[in-house]
Amino acid sequence: MKKTNVIQAWLLLLPALVLLVAFTHLPTIKTIWRSFFSIGERTDTGFVIDNYQYLWEDDVLWQVLGNSFWYLIGTVPTSIIIALTMALWVNSKLKGRSFLRLAYFTPTILPMISVANIWLFFYSPEIGLFNTVLGWFGHDGYNWLGDPEVALTSIMVMTVWKEAGFFMIFYLAALQGIRPDLYQAARLEGAGSFTILRRITLPLLMPITLFVLVNAILNAFKMVDHLFILTKGGPNNASNLLLYYIYENAFSFFDTAYASVLTVLLLLILVLLALFQFGVLERRIHYR
Amino acid sequence: MSYICVKGLTKRYDDVVAVDNISFEAEEGEFVALLGPSGCGKSTTLMMLAGLEDPSEGSIVFNGQDVTKAAPGKRGLSMVFQSYALFPHLSVGENILFGLKARKVSNNERNARLEEVLDLVDLRAHVNKKPGQLSGGQCQRVALARAIVSRAPICLMDEPLSNLDAKLRNEMRTEIRALQKKLGLTVIYVTHDQVEAMSMADRVILLNQGRIEQNGKPEDLYNKPESTFVAGFIGHPPMNLIADAQMVLGIRPEHIALSEGAGLSTSVINCDYHGANTLIAVDYRGHALKFILQGHHNHPVGTPLNIQWQRGQEHYFSDQNGRRLAVPTVSHFLTEGLS
Numbered sequence: 001m002k003k004t005n006v007i008q009a010w011l012l013l014l015p016a017l018v019l020l021v022a023f024t025h026l027p028t029i030k031t032i033w034r035s036f037f038s039i040g041e042r043t044d045t046g047f048v049i050d051n052y053q054y055l056w057e058d059d060v061l062w063q064v065l066g067n068s069f070w071y072l073i074g075t076v077p078t079s080i081i082i083a084l085t086m087a088l089w090v091n092s093k094l095k096g097r098s099f100l101r102l103a104y105f106t107p108t109i110l111p112m113i114s115v116a117n118i119w120l121f122f123y124s125p126e127i128g129l130f131n132t133v134l135g136w137f138g139h140d141g142y143n144w145l146g147d148p149e150v151a152l153t154s155i156m157v158m159t160v161w162k163e164a165g166f167f168m169i170f171y172l173a174a175l176q177g178i179r180p181d182l183y184q185a186a187r188l189e190g191a192g193s194f195t196i197l198r199r200i201t202l203p204l205l206m207p208i209t210l211f212v213l214v215n216a217i218l219n220a221f222k223m224v225d226h227l228f229i230l231t232k233g234g235p236n237n238a239s240n241l242l243l244y245y246i247y248e249n250a251f252s253f254f255d256t257a258y259a260s261v262l263t264v265l266l267l268l269i270l271v272l273l274a275l276f277q278f279g280v281l282e283r284r285i286h287y288r
Numbered sequence: 289m290s291y292i293c294v295k296g297l298t299k300r301y302d303d304v305v306a307v308d309n310i311s312f313e314a315e316e317g318e319f320v321a322l323l324g325p326s327g328c329g330k331s332t333t334l335m336m337l338a339g340l341e342d343p344s345e346g347s348i349v350f351n352g353q354d355v356t357k358a359a360p361g362k363r364g365l366s367m368v369f370q371s372y373a374l375f376p377h378l379s380v381g382e383n384i385l386f387g388l389k390a391r392k393v394s395n396n397e398r399n400a401r402l403e404e405v406l407d408l409v410d411l412r413a414h415v416n417k418k419p420g421q422l423s424g425g426q427c428q429r430v431a432l433a434r435a436i437v438s439r440a441p442i443c444l445m446d447e448p449l450s451n452l453d454a455k456l457r458n459e460m461r462t463e464i465r466a467l468q469k470k471l472g473l474t475v476i477y478v479t480h481d482q483v484e485a486m487s488m489a490d491r492v493i494l495l496n497q498g499r500i501e502q503n504g505k506p507e508d509l510y511n512k513p514e515s516t517f518v519a520g521f522i523g524h525p526p527m528n529l530i531a532d533a534q535m536v537l538g539i540r541p542e543h544i545a546l547s548e549g550a551g552l553s554t555s556v557i558n559c560d561y562h563g564a565n566t567l568i569a570v571d572y573r574g575h576a577l578k579f580i581l582q583g584h585h586n587h588p589v590g591t592p593l594n595i596q597w598q599r600g601q602e603h604y605f606s607d608q609n610g611r612r613l614a615v616p617t618v619s620h621f622l623t624e625g626l627s
Contacts, residue, residue: 184340185373189387189438190361199386203377 028267035260051261061262063237064245067152068221071241074156076216079163080209086164087171088201101172108166116229119158120145123230145231148238155226155239163219167212174208175201206285214277221270242266291316291474292337292442297346299332306332308498309346314491316351316441319468319475321489323482325521329498330478334444337476338367350442361390365442366435370450372427374419374434381415384433401437408467409433425456432464436471443468445477449484461488482522486510494518512603513538516610519603525567528577530622531607537620538603541567544579544595551596552625556587570595572622596626 035052039045055061090100107115122129123144131141144154178201186196224243227233233240233248240248246266250259290313299307307329314320322330335341337348339360347356355363366387374383381402388398406412409429419427428448435443448464449457465488468475479485485492486506494501494509494517501521502514513519519527519538527538554570554577566585569578570593579595587593602623604613 179371179373181369181371181373182375184338184360185367185369185375185434186386186390187340187360188338188365188367189390189434191386191390195390199378199390200375206377 031260031263034257035264038257038260051257054258055261055265060237060240061245064240064242067238067240068242070152071156071159071223072217072220074153075159075163075220076213078156079160079167079216080212082160082164083167083212084171084205084209086168087175088197090168091172091175101169104165104168106165107162108169112225113229115162116158116226119226120230123154145239146235148235151231151235151239155230158226158230159220159223163216167216170208170212171205174205178204210277210281210285213281214274217273217277218270221266242269290314291318291351292476293349294333294337295347295349297333297336297348298344299329299336299341300344305498307336307343310495310498310500311346312493312500312503314474314476316474317472319465319477319488319490321485321492322476322478322495323485323492323521324480324495324501326480327497328495330480330495331446333495334446334476334478338365338444339363363442364440365444366438366440367444368431368435368446368448370447372419372431372448372451374427374430376419379416379418380411380422380430383419383430384437387434387438401439405433405437408436424452425460428452428460432467436467441472442474442476445475447479448477450479450481457484464488482524486522494521496521512612514612516605519605525578525580527603528579529605530575530577530620532621534607534618535613535616535620536605536607536610537622538605539577539597539601539622541579543597543601544577545597546581547594547596549594550626551594552622554593554595556589556591556593558589559586561586568593575622599623599626 036047036049037045039048039050086104090097090104110118121127125131125141125143125146128141128144130144134141142150145151182200182204183196186200191199221241221243223241224247227239227241227244231239233244242262243266246259246262249255249262292314294313295311297307297310298305310329310333312320322333324330332341336343339355339358343356347354349355350363350365375386378386384405385398385402388401393401402415406415409432411426411429411433414422414426419430422430428451431448445464449460452460461484467473477485477489486509489506491504492506492509493503496517502509502518504512509518509522513522513527516529516536516538520529523540523542525541527540528544529536529538531537552572554572557569557571557576560567560569561584565580565582567578567580568585568587569576571577577595602620604616604620605611606613
C-alpha cells in the first residue's frame with residue numbers, strides 16, 4: 001500500500017519534473033559547466049577561469065550592466081505607480097470604465113514585435129509622430145533611437161507604456177477583492193479618502209505589489225525583443241541590456257563560453273533579487 | 289424632541305422601493321430593534337442612518353441636528369457590521385484605535401481609551417493578534433470595542449450576532465445588552481431574529497416590504513399584534529390565523545390546551561416532538577390548528593382530541609386589510625364550541 005503511494009506520487013510529479021529538468025535545471029548546469037571548461041569555441045581546455053577574469057576587463061559589460069540598472073530603476077517603479085493610479089481610477093465609479101479597462105490592456109494583447117514596429121514609427125527622426133508633434137511647436141525634435149543620450153530613455157518609455165496596462169489588470173483584480181464593508185467601516189470611523197488609501201487600500205494591495213514587482217524586475221531582465229527591432233543595443237551600446245548582450249555574444253560573436261559566463265552572472269543577479277524580495281519584503285506583507 | 293428622529297425616510301432604486309416613508313423616534317439610551325424578514329428594508333434604513341446610503345426622501349435628526357446629508361464620520365455614531373468589517377492587516381489594538389487615529393486624538397488619550405475598552409470587552413490577551421487569528425466571538429468583541437472606543441453616543445448594529453453559533457449568540461446577547469446599559473448608548477439594532485429583538489430591545493420596530501408594521505414594546509407586539517403580519521411573524525411557532533366569512537381569528541399555539549369533554553372536537557394530523565414539548569397539528573372542520581403540549585405525545589393520525597382556550601386570548605383581524613379589530617359583536621365559528 002505504502003509502496004504504491006510512493007510510485008503514484010512520483011508518477012504525478014513526473015510531467016513537471018521532466019519539463020523542469022529538461023528546460024531549466026540541465027541547461028543551467030550545462031551553462032555553469034561550459035563557463036569553466038571552454039574558451040570561445042574550444043571545449044578541450046580543462047578547468048579554466050579565464051572567462052571569469054575577462055568579466056573585469058570587459059568595458060562593454062560594465063556599460064551594459066549600468067544600462068540594465070538604469071533601465072530597472074527607470075521602468076519598474078514608474079510602471080507600478082502608473083498601473084496603481086490607473087487601477088484606482090478605473091475602479092472608481094466612472095462612465096465607460098469597461099472601455100477604459102480595455103484601452104489600458106491593449107498594449108499587453110499586441111505582439112511584442114508589432115508593438116516595437118509601431119513605436120519605431122513614433123520614434124523615427126524625420127517622419128515620426130513625436131518629432132512631427134514637436135515640430136508644431138517649433139522644436140527640431142530628437143533622434144530618439146539614434147542619439148546615445150536618449151536611446152535608453154526612449155526604450156524605457158515604451159516599456160512603461162507596455163507594462164503599466166498589464167500590471168493594472170492585477171491591481172484592478174486585487175482592488176475588487178477588497179471587501180466594500182472595510183471602506184464603509186473606515187468612513188464611519190471618520191477616515192478621509194487619503195487615510196483610507198494609505199491605511200487600508202495600499203496595505204491590502206501589498207501582496208499584489210510584491211507579485212507585480214517580481215514580474216516587473218524579471219521582465220526588465222528578460223527584455224530583448226524590443227531591442228532587435230528598435231536599436232539593436234546601439235548606438236555604441238548605449239541601449240544594450242544584459243540579455244541582449246548575452247545573445248550577441250552567443251549568436252553574433254559565437255563566443256558561447258563567454259555567453260555562458262554572462263548567463264551565470266544574470267542568474268546570480270536574479271537569485272540575489274529573489275532572495276531580497278521574498279526574504280525582506282515578504283515578512284512585511286499581510287496575506288489574506 | 290427625541291434623541292433620534294427619522295421622518296418620511298424613503299429609498300428607491302430605479303423602480304424598486306426598498307424603504308417606503310418610514311418615520312420613528314428613539315430616546316437617549318434606548319435600545320431599538322429594527323426587525324423584519326429579509327428584504328424588508330431594515331438594513332437599507334440602517335445604512336441611511338449611517339450615511340452610507342443617501343435617502344431618496346426624508347430627514348434624519350440626531351440630537352437636534354439634521355444629519356441627513358452629513359458624512360458618515362461626522363454623525364457622531366459608531367457601527368458594528370454583520371461581517372465585523374475588521375481590517376485584516378491591522379492588529380486588534382490598531383483596529384480598535386483606527387478611528388481615533390483618523391480623528392487625530394492624542395497619543396495619551398488613545399492609549400488610555402484602549403486600556404479601558406480592552407477590559408470592557410475582555411480582549412487584553414489578544415491585543416497584538418491579527419483578526420485572522422481570532423475566533424468568531426473574539427472578532428465580534430473587537431468590532432464592539434471599535435464601536436465603543438469612539439465614545440459616539442449612538443451605535444448602529446447590523447445583525448452583529450448572525451455569524452455566531454447558537455450558544456455564543458446567547459452569551460453575546462446578554463453581553464451587548466449589559467454594555468449598552470452600562471455606557472448609556474442609544475442603539476439601533478437590525479435583526480431578522482425575533483428572539484434577539486424581543487429579548488434585547490426596549491422597543492421593536494417590525495418592518496415589512498419597506499413599511500413599519502408595528503412600533504412598540506416587545507410585549508405589545510406579542511400581546512397586541514396590530515396586523516396579521518405581526519401576528520404571524522412574532523411568536524414561535526406562529527399564531528394560528530383562521531379566516532371565516534367576516535374576519536380572521538388568531539390564537540397562539542401556546543394558549544391552546546386539551547380539554548375533557550368540552551371544547552372543539554378535532555382530529556390529529558401530525559405530532560412533532562421537540563424534546564421539552566410536542567407540537568401537535570389538528571384538523572377542525574377543514575382548518576389546521578397547531579398547539580403545544582408539554583412532554584412527549586405521539587397520537588396516531590386521526591386520533592380525536594378536544595381542545596379549548598380561555599376566552600379573551602384570541603385576536604381578531606380584518607379580513608380586508610389584516611388590521612387588528614376590537615372584540616367583535618358577531619362571533620367567529622371557532623369560538624362557538626367554546627364555553
